[in-house]
Amino acid sequence: MVEIKVKYRGKEQILKFDKEKVKAIDILKALNLSSEHAFVAKNGELASEDEIISPEDKIKVINAISGG
Amino acid sequence: MTKKLKKGTRCTICKAKGENDKAVVYLPHHRLALCKEHFIEWFEKRVEKTIKEFKMFKLDEKILVAVSGGKDSLALWNALTKLGYQADGFYIDLGIGDYSEESKKLSIDFAESIGRKLHIVPMKEEIAPIPEIKQSTKRPACSACGTVKRYYMNKIAKELGYNVVATGHNLDDEVATLFGNTLGWDINYLKRQYPVLQEENGFVRKVKPLCKITEKESALYSFFNNIEYIEYECPFSEGASSIEYKEIWSKIEEKSPGSKLRFYSEFLKKMYPILNTQNKNINVSEIKTCIICGEPSFNEICSVCKLKEKVGIKS
Numbered sequence: 001m002v003e004i005k006v007k008y009r010g011k012e013q014i015l016k017f018d019k020e021k022v023k024a025i026d027i028l029k030a031l032n033l034s035s036e037h038a039f040v041a042k043n044g045e046l047a048s049e050d051e052i053i054s055p056e057d058k059i060k061v062i063n064a065i066s067g068g
Numbered sequence: 069m070t071k072k073l074k075k076g077t078r079c080t081i082c083k084a085k086g087e088n089d090k091a092v093v094y095l096p097h098h099r100l101a102l103c104k105e106h107f108i109e110w111f112e113k114r115v116e117k118t119i120k121e122f123k124m125f126k127l128d129e130k131i132l133v134a135v136s137g138g139k140d141s142l143a144l145w146n147a148l149t150k151l152g153y154q155a156d157g158f159y160i161d162l163g164i165g166d167y168s169e170e171s172k173k174l175s176i177d178f179a180e181s182i183g184r185k186l187h188i189v190p191m192k193e194e195i196a197p198i199p200e201i202k203q204s205t206k207r208p209a210c211s212a213c214g215t216v217k218r219y220y221m222n223k224i225a226k227e228l229g230y231n232v233v234a235t236g237h238n239l240d241d242e243v244a245t246l247f248g249n250t251l252g253w254d255i256n257y258l259k260r261q262y263p264v265l266q267e268e269n270g271f272v273r274k275v276k277p278l279c280k281i282t283e284k285e286s287a288l289y290s291f292f293n294n295i296e297y298i299e300y301e302c303p304f305s306e307g308a309s310s311i312e313y314k315e316i317w318s319k320i321e322e323k324s325p326g327s328k329l330r331f332y333s334e335f336l337k338k339m340y341p342i343l344n345t346q347n348k349n350i351n352v353s354e355i356k357t358c359i360i361c362g363e364p365s366f367n368e369i370c371s372v373c374k375l376k377e378k379v380g381i382k383s
Contacts, residue, residue: 009300036318037240037284041291046092046104048073064287065240065314066138066301 004053006031008061025049031061038063079103081110093288096325104292111289115147115277122264124275125232131155132230134221135178135186137171137298139290140236142178144278146293148234149182155234157186160220162213163197164302171298178295187228189220195372196379198304205378209304212375219372223363225272237276240283243328244313246335259343262336269355270364280329283314 002017006027015030024040024047031038040047041060053059073094080100082089091101102110118124125131131148135141135157148155159175162168172188179186191197195216202209225233242261249257263279265271278286290297305311320327357363358370365371 034315034318034322036322037314039284039288039291046288046291048075048092050072050075062287062291062299064139064283065311065318066140066283066305 002055004055004057004059006059006061009063022053023049024051024053027053027059027061031063033061033063037065073101077101079106081106095285097321097329108289108292111143111281111285112147112150114280115144116151118263118280119275119277122262122275124234124264124277125153125273127152127154129154129232130230131232131234132158132187132221132225132228134217134233134235135159135175136236137174138236139295139297140238140241140278140283140286142175142236142295142297143286143289143293144234144236145178145184146182146295147289148277149184156184156230158221158224158233159186159188160217161188161190161192162216163190163192164199164304167298167300167302174296174298178297187224189224191216194220195376195381201375201379202304204380205375210308213304215371215375219363219370222270222272226270230272231267232273232275234275234277236278236286238278238281238283238286239328239332240314240317241310242276242279243317243332244310246332247313247317248309255343259340262340270357279332282328 002020002022004015004017004022004027006013006015008031015027017026017030024042025035027040028035028038035049039062040051040053041062042051042053043058047053073091077091077094079089079091079102082103089103089105092104093107094101100110131153133141133145133148133155135145137159145155145157157175157179159172161172175186191201195201196204198209198213198216201207201212201216205212221233242263246258246261249261263276265274267273317328354366355364356366356368358365358373359368360373361370363370363372
Protein backbone atom coordinates (compact mmCIF):
# COMPACT_ATOMS: atom_id res chain seq x y z
CA MET A 1 0.00 0.00 0.00
CA VAL A 2 1.19 3.50 -0.81
CA GLU A 3 0.28 6.63 1.08
CA ILE A 4 0.48 9.94 -0.73
CA LYS A 5 0.19 13.31 0.96
CA VAL A 6 -1.83 15.67 -1.20
CA LYS A 7 -2.60 19.37 -0.97
CA TYR A 8 -6.03 20.10 -2.38
CA ARG A 9 -8.14 23.27 -2.03
CA GLY A 10 -5.77 24.68 0.56
CA LYS A 11 -5.90 21.59 2.79
CA GLU A 12 -3.59 18.61 3.22
CA GLN A 13 -4.89 15.08 3.16
CA ILE A 14 -3.46 11.57 2.88
CA LEU A 15 -4.64 9.25 0.12
CA LYS A 16 -4.13 5.49 0.40
CA PHE A 17 -3.67 3.27 -2.64
CA ASP A 18 -3.80 -0.50 -2.88
CA LYS A 19 -1.06 -0.71 -5.46
CA GLU A 20 2.66 -0.24 -5.91
CA LYS A 21 2.77 2.30 -8.70
CA VAL A 22 0.53 5.29 -8.25
CA LYS A 23 0.02 7.54 -11.27
CA ALA A 24 -1.17 11.13 -11.34
CA ILE A 25 -4.48 10.03 -12.83
CA ASP A 26 -5.03 7.69 -9.82
CA ILE A 27 -4.83 10.70 -7.53
CA LEU A 28 -7.45 12.54 -9.56
CA LYS A 29 -9.67 9.45 -9.53
CA ALA A 30 -9.29 9.04 -5.77
CA LEU A 31 -10.53 12.59 -5.34
CA ASN A 32 -13.33 11.94 -7.82
CA LEU A 33 -11.99 14.50 -10.29
CA SER A 34 -11.84 14.37 -14.08
CA SER A 35 -8.70 15.31 -15.99
CA GLU A 36 -11.04 17.43 -18.08
CA HIS A 37 -10.99 20.07 -15.36
CA ALA A 38 -8.32 19.05 -12.86
CA PHE A 39 -4.57 18.42 -12.84
CA VAL A 40 -1.74 17.32 -10.58
CA ALA A 41 1.40 19.31 -9.81
CA LYS A 42 4.38 17.20 -8.77
CA ASN A 43 7.17 19.11 -7.03
CA GLY A 44 5.92 22.33 -8.57
CA GLU A 45 5.75 21.00 -12.13
CA LEU A 46 2.69 19.90 -14.08
CA ALA A 47 2.48 16.09 -14.06
CA SER A 48 1.14 14.15 -17.04
CA GLU A 49 -1.64 11.66 -16.34
CA ASP A 50 0.59 8.59 -16.33
CA GLU A 51 3.43 10.12 -14.35
CA ILE A 52 4.43 7.95 -11.39
CA ILE A 53 3.95 9.56 -7.99
CA SER A 54 5.95 8.47 -4.96
CA PRO A 55 5.34 9.29 -1.28
CA GLU A 56 8.27 11.70 -1.12
CA ASP A 57 6.91 13.89 -3.94
CA LYS A 58 5.27 17.18 -3.08
CA ILE A 59 1.81 16.87 -4.58
CA LYS A 60 -0.79 19.51 -5.19
CA VAL A 61 -4.10 18.98 -6.96
CA ILE A 62 -5.73 21.82 -8.82
CA ASN A 63 -9.40 21.63 -9.70
CA ALA A 64 -10.39 24.29 -12.22
CA ILE A 65 -14.15 24.02 -11.79
CA SER A 66 -15.67 26.83 -9.83
CA GLY A 67 -19.20 28.02 -9.45
CA GLY A 68 -21.23 30.93 -8.35
CA MET B 69 -8.73 11.15 -31.05
CA THR B 70 -6.67 10.44 -28.00
CA LYS B 71 -6.98 12.97 -25.26
CA LYS B 72 -3.91 12.16 -23.30
CA LEU B 73 -0.54 13.66 -23.88
CA LYS B 74 1.74 10.83 -24.99
CA LYS B 75 5.15 10.54 -23.38
CA GLY B 76 7.82 12.40 -25.29
CA THR B 77 5.42 14.42 -27.45
CA ARG B 78 7.14 17.55 -28.63
CA CYS B 79 5.65 21.03 -28.44
CA THR B 80 3.88 21.79 -31.75
CA ILE B 81 5.39 25.28 -31.94
CA CYS B 82 8.90 24.22 -30.92
CA LYS B 83 8.78 21.44 -33.50
CA ALA B 84 7.83 23.91 -36.24
CA LYS B 85 10.81 26.05 -35.21
CA GLY B 86 13.14 23.06 -35.28
CA GLU B 87 13.53 23.00 -31.50
CA ASN B 88 13.02 20.05 -29.24
CA ASP B 89 11.06 21.11 -26.17
CA LYS B 90 8.64 18.58 -24.75
CA ALA B 91 4.97 19.40 -24.55
CA VAL B 92 3.38 19.59 -21.08
CA VAL B 93 -0.14 20.54 -22.13
CA TYR B 94 -2.37 18.94 -24.72
CA LEU B 95 -5.36 20.88 -26.03
CA PRO B 96 -7.39 18.32 -27.99
CA HIS B 97 -9.99 20.85 -29.12
CA HIS B 98 -7.26 22.90 -30.76
CA ARG B 99 -5.09 19.90 -31.74
CA LEU B 100 -2.14 21.50 -30.00
CA ALA B 101 0.55 20.07 -27.73
CA LEU B 102 2.49 22.85 -26.04
CA CYS B 103 5.44 23.46 -23.75
CA LYS B 104 4.97 25.85 -20.82
CA GLU B 105 6.34 28.93 -22.62
CA HIS B 106 4.28 28.38 -25.75
CA PHE B 107 1.16 27.64 -23.76
CA ILE B 108 1.50 31.03 -22.02
CA GLU B 109 2.08 32.68 -25.39
CA TRP B 110 -0.87 30.85 -26.95
CA PHE B 111 -3.14 31.90 -24.05
CA GLU B 112 -2.25 35.58 -24.31
CA LYS B 113 -2.61 35.58 -28.10
CA ARG B 114 -6.03 33.97 -27.80
CA VAL B 115 -7.14 36.61 -25.30
CA GLU B 116 -5.91 39.36 -27.59
CA LYS B 117 -7.65 37.79 -30.58
CA THR B 118 -10.91 37.63 -28.63
CA ILE B 119 -10.57 41.30 -27.60
CA LYS B 120 -10.15 42.24 -31.27
CA GLU B 121 -12.79 39.86 -32.63
CA PHE B 122 -15.48 41.44 -30.47
CA LYS B 123 -13.96 44.94 -30.53
CA MET B 124 -13.90 44.96 -26.72
CA PHE B 125 -11.48 47.85 -26.18
CA LYS B 126 -8.39 49.56 -27.57
CA LEU B 127 -4.91 50.05 -26.13
CA ASP B 128 -5.63 53.64 -25.06
CA GLU B 129 -8.76 52.84 -23.04
CA LYS B 130 -8.76 52.58 -19.25
CA ILE B 131 -9.93 49.16 -18.13
CA LEU B 132 -11.21 48.12 -14.72
CA VAL B 133 -10.85 44.40 -14.03
CA ALA B 134 -13.37 42.94 -11.59
CA VAL B 135 -11.07 40.95 -9.30
CA SER B 136 -12.29 38.24 -6.94
CA GLY B 137 -8.92 36.73 -6.01
CA GLY B 138 -9.78 33.62 -8.03
CA LYS B 139 -7.79 32.17 -10.91
CA ASP B 140 -9.84 33.68 -13.74
CA SER B 141 -9.82 37.32 -12.73
CA LEU B 142 -6.13 37.24 -11.79
CA ALA B 143 -5.20 35.39 -15.00
CA LEU B 144 -7.15 37.99 -16.97
CA TRP B 145 -5.49 40.88 -15.18
CA ASN B 146 -2.06 39.32 -15.74
CA ALA B 147 -2.69 38.70 -19.44
CA LEU B 148 -4.10 42.20 -20.08
CA THR B 149 -1.11 43.79 -18.37
CA LYS B 150 1.34 41.66 -20.33
CA LEU B 151 -0.47 42.55 -23.56
CA GLY B 152 0.14 46.23 -22.79
CA TYR B 153 -3.36 47.27 -21.74
CA GLN B 154 -3.94 49.80 -18.94
CA ALA B 155 -5.86 47.61 -16.55
CA ASP B 156 -6.45 48.33 -12.87
CA GLY B 157 -8.32 46.12 -10.44
CA PHE B 158 -11.52 46.45 -8.50
CA TYR B 159 -12.25 44.26 -5.50
CA ILE B 160 -15.45 44.13 -3.47
CA ASP B 161 -14.84 43.02 0.08
CA LEU B 162 -18.01 40.99 0.61
CA GLY B 163 -17.29 40.34 4.29
CA ILE B 164 -17.68 36.56 3.98
CA GLY B 165 -15.32 35.48 6.80
CA ASP B 166 -11.97 33.87 5.96
CA TYR B 167 -12.96 33.52 2.33
CA SER B 168 -13.09 37.28 1.87
CA GLU B 169 -10.04 37.96 4.04
CA GLU B 170 -7.88 35.52 2.11
CA SER B 171 -9.08 36.48 -1.34
CA LYS B 172 -8.57 40.16 -0.52
CA LYS B 173 -5.00 39.57 0.61
CA LEU B 174 -4.23 37.53 -2.52
CA SER B 175 -5.69 40.31 -4.70
CA ILE B 176 -3.66 43.01 -2.94
CA ASP B 177 -0.45 40.96 -3.22
CA PHE B 178 -1.09 40.30 -6.89
CA ALA B 179 -1.75 43.98 -7.63
CA GLU B 180 1.58 44.80 -6.00
CA SER B 181 3.40 42.15 -7.98
CA ILE B 182 2.27 43.60 -11.33
CA GLY B 183 2.47 47.20 -10.12
CA ARG B 184 -1.15 48.16 -10.82
CA LYS B 185 -3.77 49.90 -8.71
CA LEU B 186 -6.42 47.90 -6.85
CA HIS B 187 -9.57 49.75 -5.75
CA ILE B 188 -11.28 48.11 -2.78
CA VAL B 189 -14.91 48.65 -1.79
CA PRO B 190 -15.87 47.17 1.59
CA MET B 191 -19.49 45.99 1.77
CA LYS B 192 -19.31 46.41 5.54
CA GLU B 193 -19.17 50.17 5.03
CA GLU B 194 -21.45 50.46 1.99
CA ILE B 195 -24.37 48.31 3.18
CA ALA B 196 -23.45 45.36 5.40
CA PRO B 197 -21.43 42.14 5.02
CA ILE B 198 -23.15 39.65 2.69
CA PRO B 199 -24.06 37.19 5.51
CA GLU B 200 -25.90 40.03 7.30
CA ILE B 201 -27.69 41.10 4.11
CA LYS B 202 -28.71 37.50 3.63
CA GLN B 203 -30.22 37.38 7.11
CA SER B 204 -32.07 40.64 7.07
CA THR B 205 -33.45 40.33 3.52
CA LYS B 206 -34.17 36.58 3.55
CA ARG B 207 -32.79 36.53 0.01
CA PRO B 208 -30.29 33.88 -1.09
CA ALA B 209 -26.74 35.15 -0.55
CA CYS B 210 -25.77 34.71 -4.22
CA SER B 211 -28.62 36.86 -5.48
CA ALA B 212 -27.79 39.77 -3.15
CA CYS B 213 -24.11 39.28 -3.94
CA GLY B 214 -24.71 39.47 -7.71
CA THR B 215 -26.79 42.61 -7.25
CA VAL B 216 -24.16 44.48 -5.24
CA LYS B 217 -21.29 43.34 -7.49
CA ARG B 218 -23.01 44.59 -10.66
CA TYR B 219 -24.03 47.85 -9.01
CA TYR B 220 -20.69 48.83 -7.48
CA MET B 221 -18.64 47.67 -10.45
CA ASN B 222 -20.58 50.02 -12.68
CA LYS B 223 -20.78 52.92 -10.25
CA ILE B 224 -17.11 52.88 -9.26
CA ALA B 225 -15.94 52.51 -12.88
CA LYS B 226 -17.88 55.66 -13.80
CA GLU B 227 -16.69 57.58 -10.75
CA LEU B 228 -13.05 56.72 -11.35
CA GLY B 229 -13.16 57.34 -15.09
CA TYR B 230 -12.80 53.83 -16.51
CA ASN B 231 -14.48 53.21 -19.88
CA VAL B 232 -14.69 49.45 -19.59
CA VAL B 233 -15.27 46.81 -16.94
CA ALA B 234 -13.68 43.43 -17.72
CA THR B 235 -14.74 40.27 -15.92
CA GLY B 236 -13.01 36.88 -15.81
CA HIS B 237 -15.95 34.81 -17.10
CA ASN B 238 -14.46 31.87 -18.98
CA LEU B 239 -15.82 29.53 -21.65
CA ASP B 240 -17.12 27.05 -19.07
CA ASP B 241 -18.98 29.84 -17.24
CA GLU B 242 -20.54 31.05 -20.48
CA VAL B 243 -21.47 27.53 -21.57
CA ALA B 244 -23.07 26.78 -18.17
CA THR B 245 -25.09 30.02 -18.32
CA LEU B 246 -26.07 29.50 -21.96
CA PHE B 247 -27.09 25.93 -21.18
CA GLY B 248 -29.23 27.03 -18.22
CA ASN B 249 -30.89 29.77 -20.25
CA THR B 250 -31.49 27.40 -23.14
CA LEU B 251 -33.12 24.82 -20.87
CA GLY B 252 -35.73 27.41 -19.98
CA TRP B 253 -35.60 29.23 -23.35
CA ASP B 254 -35.14 32.45 -21.40
CA ILE B 255 -35.22 34.75 -24.41
CA ASN B 256 -34.51 37.94 -22.50
CA TYR B 257 -31.35 36.49 -20.98
CA LEU B 258 -30.29 34.77 -24.21
CA LYS B 259 -30.46 37.95 -26.21
CA ARG B 260 -28.06 39.65 -23.80
CA GLN B 261 -25.55 36.82 -23.62
CA TYR B 262 -22.72 38.36 -25.57
CA PRO B 263 -19.08 38.98 -24.58
CA VAL B 264 -19.52 42.74 -25.05
CA LEU B 265 -22.34 44.84 -23.64
CA GLN B 266 -22.02 48.36 -24.98
CA GLU B 267 -22.25 51.39 -22.72
CA GLU B 268 -25.75 52.85 -22.58
CA ASN B 269 -28.17 54.50 -20.17
CA GLY B 270 -25.75 54.87 -17.28
CA PHE B 271 -24.02 51.53 -17.76
CA VAL B 272 -20.36 51.31 -18.72
CA ARG B 273 -19.21 48.81 -21.35
CA LYS B 274 -18.80 45.29 -19.99
CA VAL B 275 -16.53 42.71 -21.59
CA LYS B 276 -15.45 39.09 -21.10
CA PRO B 277 -12.04 38.61 -22.72
CA LEU B 278 -11.70 35.01 -21.42
CA CYS B 279 -14.94 33.84 -23.05
CA LYS B 280 -13.04 31.49 -25.36
CA ILE B 281 -10.62 30.21 -22.70
CA THR B 282 -11.65 27.09 -20.81
CA GLU B 283 -11.58 26.93 -17.04
CA LYS B 284 -8.72 24.44 -17.13
CA GLU B 285 -6.69 26.62 -19.50
CA SER B 286 -7.18 29.52 -17.12
CA ALA B 287 -6.07 27.41 -14.14
CA LEU B 288 -3.01 26.19 -16.08
CA TYR B 289 -2.09 29.76 -17.05
CA SER B 290 -2.26 30.84 -13.41
CA PHE B 291 -0.25 27.79 -12.37
CA PHE B 292 2.51 28.34 -14.94
CA ASN B 293 2.74 32.02 -13.99
CA ASN B 294 2.93 31.18 -10.27
CA ILE B 295 -0.13 33.29 -9.60
CA GLU B 296 -1.42 32.64 -6.10
CA TYR B 297 -5.20 32.63 -6.05
CA ILE B 298 -7.96 31.50 -3.71
CA GLU B 299 -8.37 27.79 -4.32
CA TYR B 300 -11.56 27.07 -2.48
CA GLU B 301 -15.10 28.12 -3.15
CA CYS B 302 -17.15 30.79 -1.49
CA PRO B 303 -19.01 28.95 1.31
CA PHE B 304 -22.33 30.15 -0.14
CA SER B 305 -21.75 28.73 -3.63
CA GLU B 306 -22.15 25.10 -2.56
CA GLY B 307 -24.64 23.23 -4.71
CA ALA B 308 -24.79 25.98 -7.35
CA SER B 309 -26.46 24.68 -10.50
CA SER B 310 -23.65 26.15 -12.59
CA ILE B 311 -21.26 23.57 -11.11
CA GLU B 312 -23.60 20.73 -12.05
CA TYR B 313 -23.88 22.02 -15.60
CA LYS B 314 -20.10 22.29 -15.80
CA GLU B 315 -19.72 18.68 -14.76
CA ILE B 316 -22.24 17.57 -17.38
CA TRP B 317 -20.37 19.56 -20.02
CA SER B 318 -17.07 18.03 -18.93
CA LYS B 319 -18.46 14.63 -19.86
CA ILE B 320 -19.69 15.87 -23.25
CA GLU B 321 -16.33 17.52 -23.89
CA GLU B 322 -14.45 14.37 -22.95
CA LYS B 323 -16.42 12.34 -25.50
CA SER B 324 -16.24 14.99 -28.16
CA PRO B 325 -13.56 17.65 -27.72
CA GLY B 326 -14.55 21.07 -28.96
CA SER B 327 -18.23 20.77 -28.02
CA LYS B 328 -18.16 23.58 -25.48
CA LEU B 329 -16.51 25.98 -27.86
CA ARG B 330 -18.91 24.99 -30.65
CA PHE B 331 -22.02 25.36 -28.48
CA TYR B 332 -20.97 28.86 -27.43
CA SER B 333 -19.40 30.26 -30.62
CA GLU B 334 -22.17 28.97 -32.87
CA PHE B 335 -24.74 30.54 -30.56
CA LEU B 336 -22.98 33.88 -30.91
CA LYS B 337 -22.71 33.48 -34.66
CA LYS B 338 -26.13 32.06 -35.51
CA MET B 339 -28.62 32.48 -32.69
CA TYR B 340 -27.63 35.79 -31.12
CA PRO B 341 -28.26 37.84 -34.31
CA ILE B 342 -31.69 36.22 -34.82
CA LEU B 343 -32.70 36.95 -31.22
CA ASN B 344 -31.74 40.57 -31.69
CA THR B 345 -33.43 41.32 -35.02
CA GLN B 346 -36.73 42.23 -33.38
CA ASN B 347 -37.38 44.70 -30.58
CA LYS B 348 -33.70 45.41 -30.43
CA ASN B 349 -33.84 47.87 -27.59
CA ILE B 350 -36.74 46.51 -25.63
CA ASN B 351 -34.77 46.57 -22.38
CA VAL B 352 -33.32 50.00 -22.93
CA SER B 353 -36.69 51.76 -22.99
CA GLU B 354 -37.51 50.28 -19.61
CA ILE B 355 -34.40 51.65 -17.91
CA LYS B 356 -35.07 54.46 -15.47
CA THR B 357 -32.95 56.30 -12.97
CA CYS B 358 -33.15 55.36 -9.30
CA ILE B 359 -34.82 58.23 -7.43
CA ILE B 360 -32.52 57.71 -4.44
CA CYS B 361 -29.02 57.17 -5.85
CA GLY B 362 -29.41 58.17 -9.50
CA GLU B 363 -27.99 54.91 -10.84
CA PRO B 364 -29.70 53.09 -13.74
CA SER B 365 -32.57 50.90 -12.59
CA PHE B 366 -35.59 49.00 -13.91
CA ASN B 367 -37.73 50.33 -11.07
CA GLU B 368 -38.15 53.70 -9.37
CA ILE B 369 -35.86 52.54 -6.58
CA CYS B 370 -32.89 50.37 -7.61
CA SER B 371 -32.27 46.97 -6.07
CA VAL B 372 -29.26 48.15 -4.04
CA CYS B 373 -31.19 51.04 -2.46
CA LYS B 374 -33.95 48.53 -1.68
CA LEU B 375 -31.36 46.27 -0.04
CA LYS B 376 -30.16 49.23 2.01
CA GLU B 377 -33.71 49.94 3.15
CA LYS B 378 -34.19 46.35 4.24
CA VAL B 379 -30.92 46.29 6.14
CA GLY B 380 -32.02 49.50 7.82
CA ILE B 381 -29.71 52.04 6.27
CA LYS B 382 -31.05 55.48 5.44
CA SER B 383 -29.49 56.71 2.20
